[in-house]
Amino acid sequence: MGTETGRAAADPGWDALARVAAGETDAFAELVASHQERLLRLCERLLADAEEARDAAQEVFLKMFRKAGDVRPQGQVYTWLYRIAVNHCLNKLRRRRLVRFLRWEDPADDADAPPFDPPDTAPGPAAALEARRRWGATRRAIARLPAGQRAVLILARFEGLSYRQIAEVLGITEGAVESRLFRAMRRIEAAQETGSLHVSPREGRR
Amino acid sequence: MNRGTEMELMRLLHGGLSPDRERELRARLEREPELAAAWTRLQRTWSGLELPPPAPVPPGFAQRVAARAQEQAGGTSWSTAPGWVRAAATAALVTGIALGAGAGLWSGKQAPSGQASEEQTSFATTSESLFDDNLAESYWSALDELGDRP
Numbered sequence: 001m002g003t004e005t006g007r008a009a010a011d012p013g014w015d016a017l018a019r020v021a022a023g024e025t026d027a028f029a030e031l032v033a034s035h036q037e038r039l040l041r042l043c044e045r046l047l048a049d050a051e052e053a054r055d056a057a058q059e060v061f062l063k064m065f066r067k068a069g070d071v072r073p074q075g076q077v078y079t080w081l082y083r084i085a086v087n088h089c090l091n092k093l094r095r096r097r098l099v100r101f102l103r104w105e106d107p108a109d110d111a112d113a114p115p116f117d118p119p120d121t122a123p124g125p126a127a128a129l130e131a132r133r134r135w136g137a138t139r140r141a142i143a144r145l146p147a148g149q150r151a152v153l154i155l156a157r158f159e160g161l162s163y164r165q166i167a168e169v170l171g172i173t174e175g176a177v178e179s180r181l182f183r184a185m186r187r188i189e190a191a192q193e194t195g196s197l198h199v200s201p202r203e204g205r206r
Numbered sequence: 207m208n209r210g211t212e213m214e215l216m217r218l219l220h221g222g223l224s225p226d227r228e229r230e231l232r233a234r235l236e237r238e239p240e241l242a243a244a245w246t247r248l249q250r251t252w253s254g255l256e257l258p259p260p261a262p263v264p265p266g267f268a269q270r271v272a273a274r275a276q277e278q279a280g281g282t283s284w285s286t287a288p289g290w291v292r293a294a295a296t297a298a299l300v301t302g303i304a305l306g307a308g309a310g311l312w313s314g315k316q317a318p319s320g321q322a323s324e325e326q327t328s329f330a331t332t333s334e335s336l337f338d339d340n341l342a343e344s345y346w347s348a349l350d351e352l353g354d355r356p
Binding site: 025028029032033036040041044045053057058061062065066131132134135137139141142153156157158162163178181182188189 | 213216248257261267270
């Protein structure tokens, strides 16, 4: 606990948050500016849609603003923000699935997910096509995971968080993180083996 | 190979093993072909997971969010009410609708068939739109808030 307190004191974000609670709007704008990039990225990866991610990130920051006076400094500010963001995005995803279920559609199907139109960053048309195929396969693989496993996989693989950090963000034990990640990887491996993700052997080797 | 070993391979991949344990596991990978095959498969799956680079932060995003926060701070609204207030209000609304539906069905049984079906259709339309717009949104937002407590 001593370490936690020390880490909390070391994060200047908590001071900024206290200033937000005291009514300093400049402090809020500073906090948003310092966390916007990683939060937008996280929301985009969870929701697989840049526009929806912008709305979600805005909602998360507004929640931060409303709760600034209630929060108890513990750990890092971004961990707390990540927790709000993950909860918010997972609820959005559950909503999507519920709507599909009520329409008698496959809840795991991403057929009516937002159109996938990533930017072309590869050097040539063939490489760009290849990259889009890999991205599409990953997106489909992640879309088929249960919400909890999806969050763990994204935080581990794409956000580079340690088991301990993921456990803090999701409010679960490290063992649960390990187990969810293991099951997520199992599902993805199985899907790749059956070819349901359309990942070619060449894509897999990269 | 048991699940524990596979989970250790995950930790090896993710960088969460102690140096001693990592040395032991790498030595086993040299000796055990089955383990080495699983390790190769895991690495391939892991590195095969790729997503496009994220979209850039829209210009003026922080300023727009700060302006929205200012607006919200200026007045009270449904969206700024505490989670428990919204959850309670949503529950009351759901109960009201359920009671209304029950009454509608009961009166439908009493009324002539044509009239009943018209009333029921009209009620269904109203309740659907409530669920579609405000109610579902409020319910999920309230759940969000309850789950975000630090």
